[in-house]
Amino acid sequence: MLKTVDNHLLENRWDAAETQGMSESELLLYRSNILGADKRVTNYGGGNTSAKVMETDPLSGEQVEVLWVKGSGGDIGSIRMDGFATLYMDKLQALKSLYRGVEHEDEMVGYLPHCTFRLNPRAASIDTPLHAYVPRKHVDHVHADAIIAIAASENSRELTQEIFGNRIGWLPWKRPGYELGLWLEKFCLENPEADGVVLESHGLFTWADDARTCYDTTIDVINAATEWLADKTKDVPAFGGAKYQSLAAEQRRTVAARLMPAIRGFVSGNQHMVGHFNDSDAVLEFVNAQDMAPLAALGTSCPDHFLRTKIRPFVVDYDPAKGNLDAVLESLPEQIEAYRADYAAYYDRCKRDDSPAMRDPNAVVYLVPGVGMITFAKDKATARISGEFYVNAINVMRGASAISTYQGLPEQEAFDIEYWLLEEAKLQRMPKPKSLAGRIALVTGGAGGIGAATAARYLSEGACVVLADVDAKALEATRAQLEKQFGGDVVRSVVMDVTREEAVAQAFAAASVEFGGTDILVSNAGIASSAPVEKTSLALWNRNMEILSTGYFLVSREAFGLMRTQGLGGSIVFVASKNGLAASPNASAYCTAKASEIHLARCLALEGAEAGIRVNVVNPDAVLRGSKIWEGEWLEQRAATYGTDKEGLEEMYRNRSMLKRSVLPEDIAEACYFFAADTSAKSTGNILNVDAGNVQAFPR
Incomplete structure (x- = not known):
């Protein structure tokens, strides 16, 4: 992995021992991965690498030259061998005879599949000609911050010459595509001694005839630019110096926790969006700066940055010294509407006869002085990556504005990239979102069997999940297991006691900072107790009521407030019990508290309906496997109540059910999924028994 010194x-x-014996294609993979491991070289999905390799043609058995190049939508940092497109070089050269000029260059992408080697299913990207026509065996294209700072400067050609001399050339801005590939070929043929070229407002191309030299060149050129920038900017205040001071870390999170659900409510009109908060030092330096607002208005320069972050960010009118958060929240609707109107005007100014319809007019990036940066996208990974791209843009603006005048992409060029028909076709090919895509769920009792199973079910349908539990050790184990299965972006955990108001408020605030809000609450925290009424102490009674009744009230109250702020409706699911409907011997405290849950849900269904907040109940029975409440005394007490032993209790419960089937955590999770998904959009105030059949618990 790339490190920094x-x-x-x-x-x-580059580790010579590690690469010994590798084939040319394996060296390409190795080079790609170590380049993509540092976001200062290129961000996720950005840049591409290639190698021209001699391969055996499966038809003729002869040796032919094949271009290995990063496939469409890939990421060089995490790419594997199957992530490269492979194309016959002779066929790519033959495409030149079909080229009808720059106004028809997009049609050339349609010919690339006809050049595929060995029926490789990996689609070739629009950057393929940029690699194919460079007459060298190995080519790197990266978006290094230091290089783009030079490329995005007003006098980038002169700066490139000053730093690199004739070693690295310069080409004016040109949208990636077939024509730029021909430009690169022409430059190489006319400048055979050059090691690469800086593309204005874009990035860096470097090349060589072996993989190691190509890699060395890329690193050397970036470092030369980095050293030059450091020397030129060492005495220059970044972004004109500070205008605001950062709030303390906890204060920053508190402000973000209030802002993010409010913003999310406005930007989720077409689909539920997920947020990401970044208050790194680089972000804080920018959002606090004198020149932040005018620089932000210029937008980003590199096409990859722009596609991820939109035409420009939204600057939130927050003053950390005044703490005017209430005023900001009050004026937010007007400010967001103004941004949308500005975006619509940009679309109308720049649209062409064949442009796709206007897309979501809301901002992706939100800059908050003293606090940090918020990004919203259709899923957590995209929101995080969009933020990372804007950090790259910040680094670029820092360098460019210190040594020259920073310039973003011209508006029409930016529009032509954003609404490029080839990009639109790529968007149309994307798979349909999963049923809970963009939804955020908070699951109490998240470390238990039902909580973990419900979280897994939601995650499998595209939701983000916050696990809440009082058992820190079990919570961490559950979080780690789910993260391993579904990835680190979508799972968070928070230690929470549902009986403590402050802890509940902090848990929902954490969900807001981590993901942007909450759409689904699964109230599942529980205990169980068993004792004859005359042996039921007041402390035992109160403990049941605190967790199973008061706790459900506290988390619901907090969820209601947050869901009303978002204005997106929501779903609250109570995991109650068969015992809330059907009395059981020696369990009066538990049964009464569960009955209280059910009636609370009915009350909340009445209150939430006008806001689109649905409240429903799932009633399990005898879910022994994985359930924490069946550990220890409760299991022993219930076994004693029914005159059996521990091993026989599950069989007893199964046989007493009408369907003679055991009820598992996954069965409860499926019911919780039903009430969270749009398939139950017209259901509220309902009770769904998942008990394998118990006539005493029939709700009506």
Whole structure:
């Protein structure tokens, strides 16, 4: 993995011993991965790498030259061998005879599949010609911050010459595509001694005839630019110096926790969006700066940055010294509407006869002085990555504005990339979102069997999940297991006691900072007790009521407030019990508290309906496997009540059911999924028994 050294230069991490014996295609993979491991070289999904390799043609048995190049939508940092497109070089050269000029260059993408080697299913990207026509065996294209700072400067050509001399050339802005591939070929043929070229407002191309030299060149060129920038900017205040001071870390999160659900409510009109909060030092330096607002208005330069972050960010009118958060929240609707109107005007100014319809007019990036940066997207990973791209843009603006005048992409060029028909076709090919895509769920009792199973079910349908539980050790184990299965972006955990108001409020605030809000609450925290009424102490009675009644009230009250702020409706699911409908011997405290849950849900269904907040109940019975309440005394007490032993209790429960089937955590999770999904959009105030059949618990 690429590391950095103390002077902020990239360290050359090529390991000759590790690469010994690798084939040319394996060396390409190795080179790609170590380049993509550092976001200062290129961000997630950005840049591409290639190698021209001699391969055996499966039809003729002869040796032919094949271009290996990063496939469409890939990421060089995490790419594997199957992530590369492979194409016959002779066929790619033959495409030149079909090229009808720059006004028809997009049609050339349609010919690329006809050049495929070995029926490789990996689609070739629009950048393929940029690699194919460079007459060298190995090519790197990266979006290094230091390089783009030069490329996005007003006098980038002169700066490139000053830093690199004739080693690295310069080409004016040109949208990636077939024509730019021909430009690169022409430059190489006319400048055979050059090691690469800086593309204005875009990035860096470097090349060589072996993989190691190509990698070394890329690192050397980036480091040369980094050293030059460091020397030129060492005495220059970043972004004109500070205008605001950062709030303390906890204060920043508190402000973000209030802002994010409010913003999310406005930007989720077409689909539920997920948020990401970033208050890193680089972000805070920018949002606090004198020149932040005018620089932000210029937008980003590199096409990859722009596609992820939109035409420009939204600057939130917050003053950390005044603490005017209430005023900001009050004026937010007007400010967001103004941003949308500005975006619509940009679309109308720039649209062409064949442009796709206007897309979501809301901002992706929100800059908050003293607090940090918020990004919203259709899923957590995209929101996080969009933020990472804007950090790259910040780094670019820092360098460019210090050494020259920073310039974003011209408006029409930016529009032509955003509404590029090839990009639109790529969007149309994306798979249909999963049923809970963009939804955020908070699950109490998340470390238990039912809670973990419900979380897994939601995650499998595209939701983000916050697990809440009082058992920190079990909670961490559950979080780690779900993270391993579904990825680190979508799972968070928070230690929470449902009986403590402050802890409940903090848990929902954490959900807001981590994901942007909450759409689904699964109130599942529980205990169980068994004792004859005359042996039921007041403390035992109160403990049942605190957790199973008061606790459900506290988390519901907090969820209601947050869901009303978002204005997106919501779903609250109570995991109650068969015992809330059917009395059981020696369990008066537990049964009464569960009955209280059920009636609370009915009351909340009445209150939430006008806001689109649905409240429903799932009633399990005898879910022994994985359930924490069946550990210890409760299991022993219930076994004693029914005159059996521990091993026989599950069989007893199964046989007493009408269907003679055991009830598992996954069965409860499926019911909780039904009430969370749009399939139950017209259901509220309902009780769904998942008990394998118990006539005493029939709700009506």
